[in-house]
Structures are given as structure tokens and as C-alpha cells.
Amino acid sequence: MDKLQYADVNRDVVRSLVETGRGYYTTLAIAIAVTLICFFFPWFYQLFYGIGAAGNNHPAVWGTYLASFIFWIGLSHSGTLLSCVLHITNSEWRKAMYRSAEAMTLFSLMVAATMVLVHLGRPWFVHWTLPYPNQMELWPNFKSPLLFDVMAVTTYLTGSTIFIYMGSIPDFAAVRDRTRGWRHHMYVLLSLGWRGTDTQWHRLNWAYTFLAVLIIPLAVSVHSIVSWDFALSIVPALHQTIYAPYFVVGAIYSGTAGIVTVMFVLRKYMKFEQYITQVHFDNLGKLLLALSLIWTYINILEVFTGWYSGTSSEHEAMKFKMFGYYAVLYWEMILFCAFLPLVLISKRFRTSFLPMLILSIAINIGMYTERFLIVGTSLSRQYLPDAWGLYVPSLVEISILIGTLGMFTTMFLIFVKIFPSVSIYEVKETMDKPEKKQSEGGAAWQTTS
Amino acid sequence: MHKRESHNDMSTIDRRDFLKLVGAGSVGAGAGFMLAEVNKHPVEYLIPYAVPPEEFSAGIATWYNSVCSMCPAGCGITVRTREGRAKKIEGNPSHPVNQGRLCALGQAGLQVLYNPDRLTAPSVRAGDRGASSFTQITWNDGLARVGERLTGLHEKGQGSRICFLSEGVRGHLGNLLELFMEQLGSERLMHYDFAHPQTLYAANKRFFGEDSLPYYDLENTRFLLSFGADYLGRWISPVHHSLGFGRSRQSGHDHRGRFVQIEPRMSVSGAAADEWIPAKPGTEGILALGMAHQIVSQGGYTGDDQGEWAAVLEQYSSDRVADQTGVAADTITRLADAFANTRPSLAIGGGAAANGSNGVDTLMAVSALNYLAGNIGKAGGMLFNPPPAFGSTSQSRQASYQAMTEFAEDARQGKIDVLIINGANPVFSLPAAGAFAEALAEIPFIVSLSSFMDETTAMADLILPSHTYLESWGDDVPEPGIGFPVGAISQPVVSPLYNTRATGDIILALGQQMGFEAVLPWATTENFLKACWQKIHARGATTEAADDFDSFWRSILQAGVWGENVQNANRSFVIDQGVVNDIGVEAAEFSGSSDAYPFVLHPYLSNALYDGRAANLPWMQELPDPMTSIVYGSWVEMNPITAEELGVSEGDLVKVESPHGEITVPVFVYPAIMPDVIAMPIGQGHADFGRYASNRGSNPISIFAPQIEPKSGSLAWGATRVKLQVTGQRVDLLKISGESRELGRNIIQTTSAWEGATEHAQIDSIPISVVSS
Amino acid sequence: MNIFERFTRGWQKYRRPGYYEKFDYAWTMTVDLDRCTGCEACVTACQAENNIPIVGDKDIAKGRQMQWIRIERYWQGEYPNAKLSFIPMLCQHCDAAPCETVCPVSATYHNQDGLNTQVYNRCIGTRSCAVYCPYEVRYFNYRDHHWDAPLEQQLNPDVTVREKGVMEKCTFCIQRIRMAKDNAKDDGRRRVRDGEVQPACVQTCPAEALVFGDRQDPQSKVSKKMNDPRAYRVLDELNTHSSVVYLKKVDADG
Numbered sequence A: 001m002d003k004l005q006y007a008d009v010n011r012d013v014v015r016s017l018v019e020t021g022r023g024y025y026t027t028l029a030i031a032i033a034v035t036l037i038c039f040f041f042p043w044f045y046q047l048f049y050g051i052g053a054a055g056n057n058h059p060a061v062w063g064t065y066l067a068s069f070i071f072w073i074g075l076s077h078s079g080t081l082l083s084c085v086l087h088i089t090n091s092e093w094r095k096a097m098y099r100s101a102e103a104m105t106l107f108s109l110m111v112a113a114t115m116v117l118v119h120l121g122r123p124w125f126v127h128w129t130l131p132y133p134n135q136m137e138l139w140p141n142f143k144s145p146l147l148f149d150v151m152a153v154t155t156y157l158t159g160s161t162i163f164i165y166m167g168s169i170p171d172f173a174a175v176r177d178r179t180r181g182w183r184h185h186m187y188v189l190l191s192l193g194w195r196g197t198d199t200q201w202h203r204l205n206w207a208y209t210f211l212a213v214l215i216i217p218l219a220v221s222v223h224s225i226v227s228w229d230f231a232l233s234i235v236p237a238l239h240q241t242i243y244a245p246y247f248v249v250g251a252i253y254s255g256t257a258g259i260v261t262v263m264f265v266l267r268k269y270m271k272f273e274q275y276i277t278q279v280h281f282d283n284l285g286k287l288l289l290a291l292s293l294i295w296t297y298i299n300i301l302e303v304f305t306g307w308y309s310g311t312s313s314e315h316e317a318m319k320f321k322m323f324g325y326y327a328v329l330y331w332e333m334i335l336f337c338a339f340l341p342l343v344l345i346s347k348r349f350r351t352s353f354l355p356m357l358i359l360s361i362a363i364n365i366g367m368y369t370e371r372f373l374i375v376g377t378s379l380s381r382q383y384l385p386d387a388w389g390l391y392v393p394s395l396v397e398i399s400i401l402i403g404t405l406g407m408f409t410t411m412f413l414i415f416v417k418i419f420p421s422v423s424i425y426e427v428k429e430t431m432d433k434p435e436k437k438q439s440e441g442g443a444a445w446q447t448t449s
Numbered sequence B: 001m002h003k004r005e006s007h008n009d010m011s012t013i014d015r016r017d018f019l020k021l022v023g024a025g026s027v028g029a030g031a032g033f034m035l036a037e038v039n040k041h042p043v044e045y046l047i048p049y050a051v052p053p054e055e056f057s058a059g060i061a062t063w064y065n066s067v068c069s070m071c072p073a074g075c076g077i078t079v080r081t082r083e084g085r086a087k088k089i090e091g092n093p094s095h096p097v098n099q100g101r102l103c104a105l106g107q108a109g110l111q112v113l114y115n116p117d118r119l120t121a122p123s124v125r126a127g128d129r130g131a132s133s134f135t136q137i138t139w140n141d142g143l144a145r146v147g148e149r150l151t152g153l154h155e156k157g158q159g160s161r162i163c164f165l166s167e168g169v170r171g172h173l174g175n176l177l178e179l180f181m182e183q184l185g186s187e188r189l190m191h192y193d194f195a196h197p198q199t200l201y202a203a204n205k206r207f208f209g210e211d212s213l214p215y216y217d218l219e220n221t222r223f224l225l226s227f228g229a230d231y232l233g234r235w236i237s238p239v240h241h242s243l244g245f246g247r248s249r250q251s252g253h254d255h256r257g258r259f260v261q262i263e264p265r266m267s268v269s270g271a272a273a274d275e276w277i278p279a280k281p282g283t284e285g286i287l288a289l290g291m292a293h294q295i296v297s298q299g300g301y302t303g304d305d306q307g308e309w310a311a312v313l314e315q316y317s318s319d320r321v322a323d324q325t326g327v328a329a330d331t332i333t334r335l336a337d338a339f340a341n342t343r344p345s346l347a348i349g350g351g352a353a354a355n356g357s358n359g360v361d362t363l364m365a366v367s368a369l370n371y372l373a374g375n376i377g378k379a380g381g382m383l384f385n386p387p388p389a390f391g392s393t394s395q396s397r398q399a400s401y402q403a404m405t406e407f408a409e410d411a412r413q414g415k416i417d418v419l420i421i422n423g424a425n426p427v428f429s430l431p432a433a434g435a436f437a438e439a440l441a442e443i444p445f446i447v448s449l450s451s452f453m454d455e456t457t458a459m460a461d462l463i464l465p466s467h468t469y470l471e472s473w474g475d476d477v478p479e480p481g482i483g484f485p486v487g488a489i490s491q492p493v494v495s496p497l498y499n500t501r502a503t504g505d506i507i508l509a510l511g512q513q514m515g516f517e518a519v520l521p522w523a524t525t526e527n528f529l530k531a532c533w534q535k536i537h538a539r540g541a542t543t544e545a546a547d548d549f550d551s552f553w554r555s556i557l558q559a560g561v562w563g564e565n566v567q568n569a570n571r572s573f574v575i576d577q578g579v580v581n582d583i584g585v586e587a588a589e590f591s592g593s594s595d596a597y598p599f600v601l602h603p604y605l606s607n608a609l610y611d612g613r614a615a616n617l618p619w620m621q622e623l624p625d626p627m628t629s630i631v632y633g634s635w636v637e638m639n640p641i642t643a644e645e646l647g648v649s650e651g652d653l654v655k656v657e658s659p660h661g662e663i664t665v666p667v668f669v670y671p672a673i674m675p676d677v678i679a680m681p682i683g684q685g686h687a688d689f690g691r692y693a694s695n696r697g698s699n700p701i702s703i704f705a706p707q708i709e710p711k712s713g714s715l716a717w718g719a720t721r722v723k724l725q726v727t728g729q730r731v732d733l734l735k736i737s738g739e740s741r742e743l744g745r746n747i748i749q750t751t752s753a754w755e756g757a758t759e760h761a762q763i764d765s766i767p768i769s770v771v772s773s
Numbered sequence C: 001m002n003i004f005e006r007f008t009r010g011w012q013k014y015r016r017p018g019y020y021e022k023f024d025y026a027w028t029m030t031v032d033l034d035r036c037t038g039c040e041a042c043v044t045a046c047q048a049e050n051n052i053p054i055v056g057d058k059d060i061a062k063g064r065q066m067q068w069i070r071i072e073r074y075w076q077g078e079y080p081n082a083k084l085s086f087i088p089m090l091c092q093h094c095d096a097a098p099c100e101t102v103c104p105v106s107a108t109y110h111n112q113d114g115l116n117t118q119v120y121n122r123c124i125g126t127r128s129c130a131v132y133c134p135y136e137v138r139y140f141n142y143r144d145h146h147w148d149a150p151l152e153q154q155l156n157p158d159v160t161v162r163e164k165g166v167m168e169k170c171t172f173c174i175q176r177i178r179m180a181k182d183n184a185k186d187d188g189r190r191r192v193r194d195g196e197v198q199p200a201c202v203q204t205c206p207a208e209a210l211v212f213g214d215r216q217d218p219q220s221k222v223s224k225k226m227n228d229p230r231a232y233r234v235l236d237e238l239n240t241h242s243s244v245v246y247l248k249k250v251d252a253d254g
């Protein structure tokens, strides 16, 4: 089709909100079904039976639930984080993709939070981790890295929520003006009386940039803190200074890969071919390549420091991770996260959609494996050999893992029907000013932006 | 008079301290009177008594002294009760055998009392024998059924067609059984315990002329030579031996005892020893004589009969012995010299070594070592015990395997009409080859007084379930004694849980029915006991504060133990001429040729399950085996080399086949066992012994050769050869330990040769590196 | 002194060695490895005293044993020179306990007797304390355990029965310590006498390998044992400042 007009943008985006095909509903139905059957039923069983429903034992008391927690927190990065960085550096190509990227952040964080509940032995007392005045006159333990976690994650969640909402206000307004019925009323509320006056624009930009700057260190801190749950222990192979950067890089790495996946889906199924283009995939590809190199470097470091420590405990832990019961997984991780991404050197690869999709999925499989190995292998090889053990996930755990994917998809599907998943006004900023005589859409943008 | 504080542990007890202690115990007494008024079923109440009787105040514990009956060692126990329920068994600090300590099995006694699979009321057989289907009846009915049978035979003067087969029973209850059987006119009163050290009694009789066990003074010995005796495991009196071991090792003395263990498979005692020496199974006695030869030939023995000894020992030169035993000649001479020169030293023998075809000879050889080194009647050596202060010993009535087979034969020939079983479980603890179960099937009427359904009780026509030891009256004379006369009262610590009766009461009730009042006038065991103790009280010569009987009775109930003021039994020992020429050991014979059956089966008593009687206690099932950490099952131990040759590893199922049967068990690769020996614990493999024991693991006894040790008539349970067949299947061995090597992590730190406390470790002032102070 | 200084001061005070010694008692156990025979009597004694569940063969197969004191065993050498040594492993009641810092709800904390206590009611079951404990002596209730009737009649009324989802471990038999303190108070004594408190495991140990007492009292048996040149702490390099002190095994020929 010929060059994109402002009007087309409004039309396309609004279409993505109001026009819903049967395909959408079937996907949604499947997603919800998966969530119920694979997540909630097993979880309720576990609540009834006890954590024994999972494969944990002595000494491997942690398992996939925490691995999933780290994974989803990781995925949440580079949604908002990336969006912020790119916003501050005014990189144009960000604008078509950041909204859905931020949404990813939001929903992964929510899934991560539920994983905490699933992990707890007595989730019905989880509120004891919050510092609120109570009849027991007890505070939580502020020395505990787990408590740092609670703080960091909740803050990050709040920050991201505000950030994504704020960025969407003008678009809510745009949609408000092109919808009627209950949708109209909904957007009236959501758009908070946005009229597009200069003052409003001015304040929005200021606040938006301010938040962006604020969120960057926050995002970095979140995964550093998650890493401390492990690094602050004295468990061989976990007790490592490299862990914070290791986790942050890993997080952005898997997050970026996640974005690629989501971009592909949106582009294909929400018909955003003109908005999400090869440019985006090219840039994301470059980013992925850089991240994979750093990630590989840190992995080499991890092994090296383990070996260099010269202590039996570190050596055995490393040996078990690399050549033990789960050796296959370890080398699968190395293949998917260290070697495969090297193809990103070729521009042809970066700019071809399907291969990028496959790679991005492979990377996230590898990254989940990384988290599983961190939790699943280290605890089995600690200081007292007599107490060594082995941890194997149970069916309940695997089912819940699948269920969380369903949960994430469900939330995302609902999102794309409420939020304009491509930022209308910022996309327009990237386009040339329209000629005077207008196709019918004109009024729309004049009133809104 | 409940007890307020836990016992301060006593370092050591000698006779004088002990006698001071007796009566000083501050523990609940007269539980009997009190329990008489007690509601039969306390369990239905949160707080059992509206107006609680003496010593029952809600929330405050009461302790009762009694005797542990989980094994024959006879340790004194103190049972902590709350609101009429037994909560914890602790050692009685006043009891000289265990001095406040208990083994794991003793701790688990509570699960005998509160076992979910207890027999709760008299019942008669409903289905076929062995089908263990029974219907409940009343006590009167039950007693009447037995009564009429017995009366019938008694009147016809056929008392000898009645047999009473009991587990080892000591003290006055033993006398009661004797009186009863005497009245019936039956000689057939037999005790049977698989682990009863019959060869040791026989050897002692031959060597010392005493049919009793001496006191082995581990505490004061400085050099212990153990020929297969797992004295820290289940050999005779593990708790007392552990006390002695610990104190000999580390009690701030100027010395540290040295312990040497000689056995083909490392036992718990082998692990604790300073030196573990594998010798060919069945040659331990030869090894002992090899050392004896060295001692005599080096002039270490200077008795008048030195000549005879030299002659007898001539053929046991260390080189020849080395060939036969597989122990290096210089090791033999080294140990012999150390044994002779370290004063005091002590040699003991037991386990498979003492239960081979040459068991008695082997133990004679061990005694010879003690004699030649001059360890007899010396502190730190072996001391003689006085005759038991009262009652009977289980030895006097103990049935050898030979006696059991003869009995079985009589049963087959229909010479037995009535069999009364009390606690013993021969169907489990006799080799299947003896066909004992089949013999039982020939007996018209079998009564079981057992508290549990087990393989033997399943054969019974009538079950008159007896109390557990924590619900019954009794008394006990520890065997072996501790050098001076000691007795202990066991009193009920809780009111009976179920509609059961004390064994003694059942006997007395039967006595009434048969009109034995003249001889058995007592209404209850308690009365009977008091009558007996009145005699002891009349003897005088007892601990202080006991002028009238009631206070005497109370004081011994309080102390839980009693000692008599008679002189120490130690006498100078002169060996009988005949004995010397009686010394000599042939290598043991095994059932099965060495080429058809390449492996010697080395059975041993399970630390937790003992001879299998504790297999129905969940705590014991879940207690890791000390050497392997295995729980809930059986296994067969073999040398890594053997395992490699067979191409098996841990968990692989192998068929263990003897000339007399086969069992299938998982492999455990055991670093400290001879390559041509395989070892199996005894205790599992019950067919019908409650929910925790039934159909779990396999019973090695079932494949034992029915071989008899000629000089004692006992079962030579160390005399079986087996072959192994790999099945190709495997199971997960349930064990607690992970990696079995330390990987240089220095977790168990050792220090070389011990020279008492020299410089002082500053354990408290290790700097914390993370702190800047 | 600004708020920051105050914080760091407080923190260092908390971390300084001997910090806990200024409390009422410093309960300590010594374990003589030259005496321990591996008989496991302590294990059953503890199980009986502290209502430790019988987990059953299925849970054992999953590696979920719960005995608070376990006997670790390590082989050295090969046949015929193979040796086996035992070491009882229980909560070391570290004065600088890693498990305490990580508990988000302070369900496990250090009390004024130098005990590492475990508040079952407060525990939310994160299991992080078990991860942080280098001695692997914390055991988690993976399900609700039950006692086949009438086994439950044995349960010790002075000790809670733990529900699913909470962590548990050796308490140094705190119920016995409390009892002894009460008795001392009732008898008008300021302090508990040496030997007056005997944890179940110590009380039953047939080889007298275990000794328990207050290391603040220089005359107590433990204090004397701690001065034995054989005294050492397991994993001392981790600076946990454990209250369980081991006495080296003697290798007479080594």
C-alpha cells in the first residue's frame, strides 16, 4: 500500500482494539483453559497436600518454582527498562514496539509474583513479609535478601504500571474519540480528560522522561536483588560476586528475546506489518548479539572462579552442574544462549522474521534452563558430602510451569484489546507531516494530537 | 514424689557408690497401688481424673523405674509419664548396667506399648492355621479352653505332652513358669532366643566350670582383642560395653585403651576399633591359638602347666596359622606380644566366629588367651559373677537348636498335645530347613500369649494376649552381672491399654483352674513378687533403710534396682588339668562346597531390629543402619572387587542361594568385607508381623544350614555357604547418606597418638574475618 | 553521631564475636568423635522427645527424612585398610547463624541463651534458612504427618507437633532447658546447675560421647571439654561460630 497516513495509524490501531476475530477468541479460550487446568488445579492440590507435591527434598529444598520466579522477573526486564533507555536516547525505532514491551514487563512481573505464592510452604501467611503495624507487634526481617526482593519487586511493579499507563493516556484519548458505547465510556475514564493541550503535552513529556530515568536503576536493582537471594547464601557455586551482573544481563538478554517473540506475534496476528518492520528486528538482533557475548563471558567467569577457588566444595558443585545428572541441560543452555546467537552477526538473519522468532524462543528456553540449573543443581552439592542429594521436578511442578505460560498469554490477550498495543502518537512522530487536504481521518488527529 | 530434674549423668559406678545410690532414687513408687484405682481407658479423656489420685496432677510428669525388656541385657529404665501416658523412656542412672544410658532399641520400647498392631483381646482361630483370622472371646472362655485341655492331660498323667515355649524369661517370673510346669508334670519348659550366646555359656562351662557369663571389664582394659564380638552392636550388653568403651577411650586417664577387632566383615565395633583385621571366617579360634602359641613360646606364660600348654599349642606356630587364617604372621606375633605386655588386656569372642561349626572351641581358645595373659579375675580383664541373687536365668531353660529339632520331631510324631508360646517366634528365627512350622502344624492345640500377631502366633488356635513389659510386674537379674548381686523390679508404668493380662497372671489363673492353689496361691503376679521379695528381705544383708518390708519394697521401687551386700565373687582361678588338653580348633566346616557355593554368608544382628523382634516398630524401621545408613529393608553387603566381578552395583537385585533355600536382595557395595564373604543383617523378612514389618525385605535365617555346633547343640548360624545370581532387576536402596567419602574436606578431624591434655586449644577466640572490631 | 554511624555501630556490635556470651547462658554441646560409636541411640531419643514424625518409606525414597540429629559416615581407604568414621550432625546453634539472617519473617532467630530458635507459628515456609544453613540440619514438613493410633499417645505434650509447610530442626531440647530454669527459679536458685539440663540425645548416648552445658560457666563439663586440645568446630572456616564443638577422633597409628 502507499505511504502511511496519520489517519491509517488511528484506523489500524483502533481496529486492533474493536475488531475481534474468532481466532482471537479461540486463542483466549485455550489460554484460559491451560491456566486453569495446568496452573490452578495442581496448585490447589499442592495447597492441600503440601509442598511435598513438588520434587523438593533434603537438601534440595528449592526447585522450579524459584527458577520460574527468576525467569519471569528476568523476562520483565528490557520491557520497561529497554523502553526507558531508548526513550531517553530518543531512538526512533523504539516507538512502535515499546508499548507491548512494557506490557510484557507488567505481566511477567505478575506471573513472577504468583510464583512466590506457589513456592511458599504457607502462602496464606505471605503478608507477614510486609512491614505493616500488626497485633503481633512484629516486623519482617529487614536483613533478609528475601525481604529486599519483596520491596524491589513491588516497587518495580508500581513503577512500570504508572509508566505504561502514563504513556498510553494520549492514545486512550485517540481511541475514545473513535469509539462509542461502553468502550467509549471506558476510554473516557482511562484518558483522564486528555485534550492534547500544550500544557498537557508538556507535563506528560516531562513526567514520562522523569519516570524513565527513575526506572532504569530500579530495573537494574531488581534483578541484582533477586540474585542476592542466592549470592548472599554461602552455598558453593551460588556464593559469587558475579551473580548480580550475571542476573541483570541474563534478564535483559531473555527479556529482549521475549520482545522479539512478542513483536513477531503482534506483527503477524494484529496486522502491524507497517509499524513493526525489519528495522526493529535488525536492532533487537544487534542488541541480542551484544548481550549473548556478555552472557557467555560471565558464564566462563563463573566456571573459572569456581575452578580457581581450589576448594573441593566449589569444584564438586561445578562438576555436578556441568557433567552431573543434568549435564545435558547445561550443554543445551550453552548451545542455545552462547553459540546459536552468533548467527546474529549476519544482517540477513537479523532482518528475516521467522528465523529471529525461532532464535528468540531458543534463547529463552536456554535462559530458563540457566535458572533451573542455578536452583536445581547447586543445593544438591554442598559442604557435607554425606548430605548430598538429587532434585527432580515433579509432574505438578512441570504442569504449573506450563500453566504460567497460559497465564501470561491470557493477560496479554486481554491487554491488546484494551491498550493500543502500538503507540499511536509516537508512531506519528516518526512520520512526515501530512499534506493539507485530508482524508477523513484528519480531524481525528487534529483533535487528539 | 515425681521427679523434678533430669538426671545428672554419672561418670562411673563402682559397687560402693552403687549401693549408696540404691534407695536414693526420687522416682514414683507404688505405681501398682495407684494404678489399681486407675480408669482402664485413660485415652478417652483430655485430663483423665476428676479427682486425681496421688502423683497425677495435670501438666506435671511422673517418672517410674522399671526394666528394659527389648533385649536380654536388662538395662534399668525410668519412664516419664504424663496424665497416665508413657511419654519417654530414659535410662535409670542408678542401674549399674546402663547407668542412665539406653540404646536406640531401648528408646523404642514405647512403640511396643503403643503399637497399632497389638493384640487387644483373647481370640480363637477362625480360619486355617497361619491364615491369622481370629474371633474375639472373653478371658474366662479363653482360660477355660486352655484349662480343660491341660486338666485332661494332667489327670491322665500326660503332662509331658504339654510344652511351654517362651522367650528368655529371668527372675522370679522364670520360677513361676517352672513351678507351673512342674505341677503339670512336664519337663518341656523351653526358652528360645535366636541370639542367646549358648556357645559362650558352653565354653565357659568347659573352661571355667561355670554355666554363666563372666563380667568383661571393658572400662578398665587397655587392650581389647575382639574375635567377632560386636560388643558395641548387639552382643550381650551393648550399652554397658559402650560405656566401658567410651571411658577406656577418653576419660582423662593417663591411658587410652586400644581396641582390635578381628572379623571378616567390619561391624560397628570394627569401625570403632583402632585396628580392624579380616580373618578367614571360622578360623578366628586358630588365630587366637596362634597368639597363644606366641605368648607361651616367648615365655609370656610362667604357670606350672606351661609344658602342657606348649605341647597343646605346638601346632599353632604363627606361620602355619598365618596360612590358615590369612592374617600375616608378623601381625599375629605383634598382636600377641601387645596382648601379653599391655596390662590389663582382655579377649572376647562372639558373633559368627562364636557360632560356626567350631564355635565352642573358638571361644575356648579365646579364654585360653585370657588365661595365659593372666586377665582372669583382674580389673580390666574378665571377672567372675556371683550366682544370680534370686530367680532363674534364661540359660537354665534355654533350648538349644538340637533341643528344638528334637521337640519338632516329637511334635511330628504326635507326642505333643498342647503348646503354649510366650513371646518366642521360632517360626521366624529358625532355619526353614528345620521345617519347624510344619512340625507345629502337627500339634493339636497351640496357645499364644504373645502381645503381637507374628509368624508363630499365626499358627495358634487360641490367643491369650499378654501385657507389654511396660504394663506388667516383674523383676530381673541382669546377665551377665556386674561382679556383685544385682536385681531390678519392673513395675507397670501405665494402666493396661487393652483387654490383655500379664503373663504371670495368666499362669496363676490357669493354676487356680487346675487346683494348684497349694503351690500357686497368689492372686496376682504382684502378690507373687512381693512374696518372693519378702524372702529376700528376710535374708537381710541388703541396702539401707529397709527395716519393715513395705518400706523396703517402696525403696526398691523408687530406686528401680537393688543390690546385695555380699562379698565380691572374685575368686582366684585354677584351671582344671583336663581343660588344657581340651584346647584346639579345627577350621570351621560350612554347608555347601566352596566351588558350588563360592561365598561364605556372614549374618549379623541388626542394630535396630535386633533378631527381628523390633521390626514392627516404625522408629526402628526408620533408624539408619549405622554402617550403611539403609532404612526399611534388607540388603547384601559385598566387597567392591566382588561386585565388580559380578558386574553389579548398589541396588542391583541378586539371588542369594544356599543349599537350603534362596532369597533375593539388593546389593550394597561394602568397602570393609572380605572378597569371598557376603554379609546380611538379620531382622527383616517378616511374613506376618504387623503393618510396619510384614513383607519387607527378606530373612536370611530362612536359608541357613540347619547345622549344629556339636559341643553346645546350638545352631551354627555362621556355617552357611551361598552362591549369587544376578537377576538383572534393580531397586532404589532406601538410605540416608549421600556421598560416602570426605573429599578432603576435613570434616571428621583426627589427631595422631594421644598423650593426654597438653596445650589448650583456644576454641573460643577464633577471629571472625568479616568483622572489623 | 548521625543515624548512619549509629546504624553501622549497631551492626558491628551485633556481628562481634562473643556478642551472645553476654546473655544469660551460652548452651553448648561437645561431641567426642573418639567415643561416638555410631549406634544412633541419640537419633531415636531425639525422635521420641521432640515428636519428630515417622515419614515412612515413600518419603524416605524422596529424600525427606526428618530426624533432627543424624549420624554422618565417611569411609577412608580401600579394603583391607578401609576405615569408617561417624560424626553426629545436628543444628550447631551458630552464634553467627546464616539461617537467621535470611528468614524474611524472623521465624528463626537467636534467643538470649545463645540458641538458634525456630518459631513454627511464624514460619511461612520459604525454606531459605535450609538453603543458607551449611550443615543441612533443617528439615521441612513437606506434608502433614500423622501417627497411627495409638502411637500418638506417646507424643510429648511439652513439644508442638508441626504442620505442613513449616521448617523444623534441633532445638537443643529447649523444653528441657525451660523446665530446668523453672525448677531453678522455684528452688530459689539464680542459675541452672551444670548437668541439670540434659537434651534427650546427650542423656541417652551410651558411649558418653555427647556433653551439654553452659560454656559461660568455666567449671562446667563442656567448658572443660572445650579446652581439650582435640576441640574443633566443623566448617569453622565459614565463621558460623557454632555452639557444637567436636573433639577430634584419635588415630592411634596415624
Ligand SMILES: Nc1nc2c(c(=O)[nH]1)N[C@H]1C(S)=C(S)[C@@H](COP(=O)(O)OP(=O)(O)OC[C@H]3O[C@@H](n4cnc5c(=O)[nH]c(N)nc54)[C@H](O)[C@@H]3O)O[C@H]1N2
Binding pocket: B045, B046, B047, B048, B049, B050, B051
Ligand atoms: N463459687 C464460684 N463459682 C463459680 C465461679 C467462681 O469463681 N466461684 N466461677 C464461675 C465460672 S467463671 C466458671 S467458668 C464455672 C466453671 O465451673 P465448672 O465448669 O464446673 O468448672 P470446674 O468446676 O473447674 O470443672 C468441672 C469438673 O470438670 C472436671 N474435669 C476437668 N477436666 C475434665 C475432662 O477433661 N473431662 C471431664 N469429663 N471432666 C473434666 C473437673 O475435675 C471438675 O470436677 O464456675 C462458675 N462458678
Ligand code: SF4
Binding pocket: B068, B069, B070, B071, B072, B073, B074, B075, B098, B101, B102, B103, B104, B105, B106, B107, B237, B238, B239
Ligand atoms: S541394651 Fe537391651 S536392655 Fe539395654 S536398653 Fe538396649 S535394648 Fe534395652
Ligand code: SF4
Binding pocket: C035, C036, C037, C038, C039, C040, C041, C042, C043, C071, C088, C204, C205, C206, C207, C208, C209, C210
Ligand atoms: S548415641 Fe552417642 S555414640 Fe551413639 S551415635 Fe549418638 S553420639 Fe554417637
Ligand code: SF4
Binding pocket: C090, C091, C092, C093, C094, C097, C098, C099, C100, C116, C132, C133, C134, C135, C136, C137, C138, C169, C240
Ligand atoms: S546449624 Fe544451620 S540451622 Fe543451626 S544455627 Fe547454624 S545455620 Fe542455623
Ligand code: SF4
Binding pocket: C102, C103, C104, C105, C106, C107, C108, C122, C123, C124, C125, C126, C127, C128, C129, C130, C166, C167
Ligand atoms: S522456612 Fe520458615 S524459618 Fe525458614 S526462612 Fe522461611 S520462614 Fe523463615
Ligand code: SF4
Binding pocket: C045, C046, C047, C049, C050, C068, C069, C090, C169, C170, C171, C172, C173, C199, C200, C201, C202
Ligand atoms: S539436643 Fe534435643 S533436639 Fe537437638 S538433637 Fe539432641 S535431642 Fe534432638
